[in-house]
Amino acid sequence: MGGLREFTTSTAAAATTLNTVEPLRRTTLNRVFAAVYTCAISALLYHHAQALLLHNKTLLSFTISLSLLVADTVLAFMWITTQSFRMRPVHRREYPENLKKVTKRDEFPGLDVFICTADPYKEPPMGVVNTALSVMAYDYPTEKVSVYVSDDGGSILTLFALMEAAKFANHWLPFCRKNDVMERNPDAYFTSNQSWSYETENIKMMYESLKVRVGHVVETGKVSDEYITSDQEHEAFDKWTDRFTRQDHPTVIQVLLESRKDKDITGNYLPNLVYVSREKSKTSHHYFKAGALNALLRVSATMSNAPIVLTLDCDAYSNDPETPLRALCYISDPNILPNLAFVQFPQRFRGINKNDIYASENKCLYEINPLGHDGLRGPHYVGTGTFFRRRAFFGNPSTFIASEIVELSPDHAVEEPIKSQSILSLAHRVAGCNYENQTNWGSKIGFRYGSLSEDYFTGFRQHCEGWRSVFCNPERPAFYGDAPNNLLDLLHQNKRWAIGLLQVTFSKYSPVIFGIHSMGLMGLTYSHSAFWTSFSIPITVYAFLPQLALLNGVTIFPKVSEPLFFLYCFLFLGAYGQDFLEFVLEGGTFGKWWNDQRIWMIKGLSSYIFGLTEYLLMSLGISAFGFNVTSKVVGDELSKRYDQEIFEFGAPSPMFVPMTMAAILNFFSFSWGFSHIIRGVGDLQGLLLQMLLSGFVMVNCWPIYEAIVLRSDKGKLPAKVTIIATFLAWALYYIATSLIFK
Numbered sequence: 001m002g003g004l005r006e007f008t009t010s011t012a013a014a015a016t017t018l019n020t021v022e023p024l025r026r027t028t029l030n031r032v033f034a035a036v037y038t039c040a041i042s043a044l045l046y047h048h049a050q051a052l053l054l055h056n057k058t059l060l061s062f063t064i065s066l067s068l069l070v071a072d073t074v075l076a077f078m079w080i081t082t083q084s085f086r087m088r089p090v091h092r093r094e095y096p097e098n099l100k101k102v103t104k105r106d107e108f109p110g111l112d113v114f115i116c117t118a119d120p121y122k123e124p125p126m127g128v129v130n131t132a133l134s135v136m137a138y139d140y141p142t143e144k145v146s147v148y149v150s151d152d153g154g155s156i157l158t159l160f161a162l163m164e165a166a167k168f169a170n171h172w173l174p175f176c177r178k179n180d181v182m183e184r185n186p187d188a189y190f191t192s193n194q195s196w197s198y199e200t201e202n203i204k205m206m207y208e209s210l211k212v213r214v215g216h217v218v219e220t221g222k223v224s225d226e227y228i229t230s231d232q233e234h235e236a237f238d239k240w241t242d243r244f245t246r247q248d249h250p251t252v253i254q255v256l257l258e259s260r261k262d263k264d265i266t267g268n269y270l271p272n273l274v275y276v277s278r279e280k281s282k283t284s285h286h287y288f289k290a291g292a293l294n295a296l297l298r299v300s301a302t303m304s305n306a307p308i309v310l311t312l313d314c315d316a317y318s319n320d321p322e323t324p325l326r327a328l329c330y331i332s333d334p335n336i337l338p339n340l341a342f343v344q345f346p347q348r349f350r351g352i353n354k355n356d357i358y359a360s361e362n363k364c365l366y367e368i369n370p371l372g373h374d375g376l377r378g379p380h381y382v383g384t385g386t387f388f389r390r391r392a393f394f395g396n397p398s399t400f401i402a403s404e405i406v407e408l409s410p411d412h413a414v415e416e417p418i419k420s421q422s423i424l425s426l427a428h429r430v431a432g433c434n435y436e437n438q439t440n441w442g443s444k445i446g447f448r449y450g451s452l453s454e455d456y457f458t459g460f461r462q463h464c465e466g467w468r469s470v471f472c473n474p475e476r477p478a479f480y481g482d483a484p485n486n487l488l489d490l491l492h493q494n495k496r497w498a499i500g501l502l503q504v505t506f507s508k509y510s511p512v513i514f515g516i517h518s519m520g521l522m523g524l525t526y527s528h529s530a531f532w533t534s535f536s537i538p539i540t541v542y543a544f545l546p547q548l549a550l551l552n553g554v555t556i557f558p559k560v561s562e563p564l565f566f567l568y569c570f571l572f573l574g575a576y577g578q579d580f581l582e583f584v585l586e587g588g589t590f591g592k593w594w595n596d597q598r599i600w601m602i603k604g605l606s607s608y609i610f611g612l613t614e615y616l617l618m619s620l621g622i623s624a625f626g627f628n629v630t631s632k633v634v635g636d637e638l639s640k641r642y643d644q645e646i647f648e649f650g651a652p653s654p655m656f657v658p659m660t661m662a663a664i665l666n667f668f669s670f671s672w673g674f675s676h677i678i679r680g681v682g683d684l685q686g687l688l689l690q691m692l693l694s695g696f697v698m699v700n701c702w703p704i705y706e707a708i709v710l711r712s713d714k715g716k717l718p719a720k721v722t723i724i725a726t727f728l729a730w731a732l733y734y735i736a737t738s739l740i741f742k
């Protein structure tokens with residue numbers, strides 16, 4: 001890593017500002033509010049405990065007090081964990097224009113880009129091609145850039161697409177440079193660019209014909225001879241023998257472009273482009289994406305061993321060619337560098353509809369909470385858009401852990417050309433599926449194993465080791481990816497995350513114990529995500545219990561005349577109000593916030609409950625962990641409904657059942673309450689809060705009512721789900737009424 005050190009000192013010599021950091025103005029207010037809110041929570045929990053200990057004479061009052069105590073304790077705990085990122089939020093800014101002033105481009109450190117893909121049908125090869133081209137065309141010395149694509153799908157289609165990309169890069173890279181193109185993802189460029197010239201027309205035609213060839217190959221599922229132009233390509237495709245399957249195949253490493261050798265049409269060097277499909281066998285564990293990334297860490301070490309590594313999901317294309325320079329503004333800062341593990345850019349998504357109906361932007365996770373993390377040890381690693389220092393994968397900032405062979409060490413210099421026999425055979429060796437046996441990979445070095453949320457776990461372990469990270473959120477989004485575009489995909493994705501988090505929560509590295517012990521408040525930020533699934537407890541309680549009580553005319557909240565009534569109002573409005581303010585202050589709109597809180601409720605009634613259940617089953621050995629890749633394919637009809645902001649249910653799934661039950665039950669309880677008010681019977685004062693709550697849940701459930709009653713399109717709620725949910729809601733009412741409310 002000599003290269004990185006020299007680079008730092010030379011820039012440090014010039015006293016030019018590369019980055020600034022500033023506390024957010026709302027910090028003091030946050031702290032005052034935290035003190036007041038803590039008192040309010042304590043008062044409420046005291047009230048519940050008292051009710052439970054002193055006044056519980058019947059099964060009814062006991063059940064109610066206990067449920068409310070448990071639900072509110074969970075909410076209180078989760079609220080406390082959020083304080084960790086409200087205590088010291090910061091905004092950073094970086095000045096890449098200054099970097100250009102003080103450093104010569106040929107002093108920039110090398111950059112290895114890792115792109116992961118896993119399934120040519122859920123992750124169309126054209127998407128991978130566009131992502132690869134967008135980073136190959138970075139505004140960065142091309143001979144310092146190496147792009148490695150990991151293909152866990154072991155697909156000849158993806159390899160073919162990348163070969164085509166390599167040929168197209170010859171034209172695309174000079175075109176971008178010459179015309180100073182911002183969208184270096186060709187697809188995005190041709191969709192948005194309106195000004196035409198002969199040159200543009202020409203390159204567009206090339207791109208279109210590439211698309212046709214790749215499309216044809218993907219459609220037929222094989223690479224026919226007409227598309228193979230050289231013996232080298234033949235040799236590569238010949239590796240796909242009859243015995244080759246995605247779960248069982250030898251390593252395939254194909255150098256598609258070699259920098260310092262391959263030149264584009266204007267005579268400039270091209271970056272390295274390497275296709276890697278690590279060895280797979282049915283008898284060994286592959287650790288999903290973490291395993292893929294570790295294989296890339298090693299393969300890239302043998303070939304280019306750049307000190308900076310950028311990890312990207314295959315859909316996360318670059319939207320700004322300056323991005324590596326922004327990362328360098330931190331990496332080259334001698335005040336930050338010694339402990340710096342990574343610079344994290346937020347995940348941003350293309351094609352989100354106006355009010356973001358599925359809250360796919362995940363604004364709190366990707367944009368708001370990281371500001372708070374950044375005032376402590378830095379943002380969590382979110383899997384993509386992350387510039388790592390290679391050194392951060394080998395031990396803590398002061399103690400280096402060597403890997404088993406010297407060639408994989410971060411300061412090992414690669415002397416030979418990457419296509420040389422010795423390099424290629426070493427690269428194959430380190431991509432083998434038994435290579436990691438009896439090594440520290442996945443436990444002490446590299447990306448860490450043991451969680452389906454490998455990003456969360458790896459970043460967490462690095463922070464525990466004493467590393468820090470930096471959050472970089474420039475105005476022009478650095479990367480754009482694909483968000484799930486239907487409800488079920490979203491719920492499945494969140495279920496996977498939930499399971500991944502639980503694997504960490506209940507490991508020996510649990511954030512609440514190990515995390516808080518090793519890094520205090522920062523550990524609390526990780527505890528917040530670790531217990532996401534626990535939100536399902538209060539959400540379930542508040543979606544069903546007050547409503548069942550209402551249907552039985554039983555009051556469970558304070559009357560309007562009692563002081564406790566105002567405590568409830570304050571707690572509710574305080575939490576929602578603060579959440580709303582943060583959302584809007586960071587550029588959100590009311591519409592998006594509203595959907596964000598709705599989706600939170602929906603996840604609580606599906607992803608989290610099912611994630612928890614599946615985690616338990618898996619821990620008992622009843623089912624196995626799997627990584628279900630999120631589809632990046634968009635169907636026409638589906639995307640039309642998405643653009644109209646209509647919820648997509650479509651396929652019948654058990655995940656829809658609890659939320660539909662809640663919708664039905666809240667409708668009936670609200671109607672019951674309403675009819676009693678009209679008739680002037682019942683205790684309105686006592687039942688008011690329950691009525692308000694039912695009303696609130698109903699407004700949130702509006703898309704579900706629509707999907708049950710008003711719609712006839714393919715995305716409506718399947719009748720099967722409605723029937724089962726109605727039956728279960730009725731059964732719940734019947735059981736509760738006859739056992740508890742009798």
Ligand SMILES: O=c1ccn([C@@H]2O[C@H](COP(=O)(O)OP(=O)(O)O[C@H]3O[C@H](CO)[C@@H](O)[C@H](O)[C@H]3O)[C@@H](O)[C@H]2O)c(=O)[nH]1
Binds near residue numbers: 117150453
């Ligand atoms: O065995 C596998 C499974 C997945 N992937 C890749 O992992 C990435 C993320 O998969 P995706 O289905 O898009 O999951 P998301 O939930 O959308 O991804 C988020 O959550 C993941 C952890 O669950 C992180 O790895 C991602 O970076 C983060 O964007 C994709 O590029 C896949 O190709 C692999 O390489 N190998």
Ligand SMILES: [Mn+2]
Binds near residue numbers: 313
């Ligand atoms: Mn994804």
